[in-house]
Amino acid sequence: MKLNYVCLITRVKQVGKKRPGGPHKIVICTWCNETKLPLKYVYPTKNGKKDFCSETCLAEFRKAYKKGACILCLQCDNLIKANNSPSKDYCSTYCMIKHQTKDMQMRLEAKTPAAPLKGSPEPLQYEICQPFDWNEYFRETNSVPAPQNCFKQATSPPINEFKVGMKLEALDPRNVTSTCIATVISILGPRLRLRLDGSDNKNDFWRLVDSSDIHPIGHCEKSGGMLQPPMGFRMIASSWPMFLLKTLNGAEIAPSKIFHKEPVGPRANLFQTGQKLEAIDKNNPQLICCATVGAVKNDQIHVTFDGWKGAFDYWCKYDSRDIFPVGWCAESGHPMQPPGQKNNSGTNKCVVNLNFILD
Structure with a gap:
């Protein structure tokens, strides 16, 4: 019988049973995080089955999962709770650090580091x-x-929901009176490495996601200003309007909801x-x-x-x-x-x- 990720309700082995030579295996409900034994309900996902304590929990998870609103942690595959997650990909800071460390170690063992973006600087020593x-x-x-x-x-570090390749507006650090188009080159915690479009990789800079130096596309125009080419623009100044049109055409624009207000x-x-x-x-x-x-x-x-x-x-x-x-x-x-x-x-x-x- 082909499941095709439809709901499967079945009785599972009692979780509290002691395994030979090992401690009790502790499993909690994926939706409510309660350890109500036995967990009688199972829902298959792309990354394995999920256990639930009741039909209500299973139904709520299934509804969110099908809508794509239910996001699972990249490290432990548990449900991400927005109120305590350090980012949209991990359920906890522990999982974020563990997954990133494991990824770096795998690259080291394979001796084949990921290819940098075109024009990116040399790999960073860390x-x-x-x-x-x-x-x-x-x-x-x-x-x-x-x-x-x-x-x-901020009292609690802001969550970073930006993605590599997103476009935004940023002040030129070498000329803070100019607002330019910038691209997210890489992400580290709540920080972004940015490159001004029309500049080169030697002038990349870092900003926090709650910095007042970055804004969504359109902020400059709404404030009565005009986007400027970065200092050291690699093309002739008269080509800037056409360059701006091309760089934004079909680009992934960072949504305004992922920007954070700068703390006082x-x-x-x-x-x-x-x-x-x-x-x-x-x-x-x-x-x-x-x-x-x-x-x-x-x-x-x-x-x-x-x-x-x-x-x-x-x-x-x-x-x-x-x-x-x-x-x-x-x-x-x-x-x-x-x-x-x-x-x-x-x-x-x-x-x-x-x-x-x-x-």
Whole structure:
């Protein structure tokens, strides 16, 4: 009998039965997450069967699944709950990190990294590290974190629903008075690597999904402005209108609903010297690293990277979007670089280095 993904209701083996040589297998209802035994109802999906505790749960799941509104986690294949998921593809930050790490390890073993987009920069050097224990690090260094209210960051990191190849409007970082068309080149946690259309891969830049520097297509016109060619436009200026028409024709436009409002920042500089934070390495902006407030002066703070020489340090405003509270990376699913040149703690040692493409 051909199932063809129609509803199949059948009695399954009692879940609580102990397996030989192993612990009890715990299975929960896919829809309500309850462990009501036995789970009598099963629905087959492309990735295997799903168990349910009642006909009501099964019916609700089936209705959502057929409409395409029911999305399953890429890692564990469980139902994604929008209220606690870090992105539309994973049910939890744990699954996001586990799936991305497994994908990177598979590429390393195969020695065939994914092909970069045409014109993309060379593969980024990155590190797969053991989970960094901030609490242990605070005890080792006798330090404290900078409070959340010091930062211009959302209390909970925003969900990133952008896709590679989507088009949007962005301020030219080399000329912030110009609004240009940009393309999403890669995604990392709540961050986007963007390339201005008409520019080259040497001028890619990163923005948070809740940055005020990015907007949906049409925002500039509604605000009374005009889209401009990026600084260093590779063609003659008179060809810009035709280039703009061609680059938007048939392109995937980022929907306005996936943009987030920029959070309100603190009214004053509340940082204190010695406090810990997580900060973007401006020499390698794909990296977020363990850092310390080295000094405070008026509305500026001096960011120093733990375990590295001062060549990477920089001054920035207290409300910079390049600095984050401790734990932001872990909560958002963005990898964090631990202190460099540390040999006194196993939590700071990286397992393996590899090159891969952020795609």
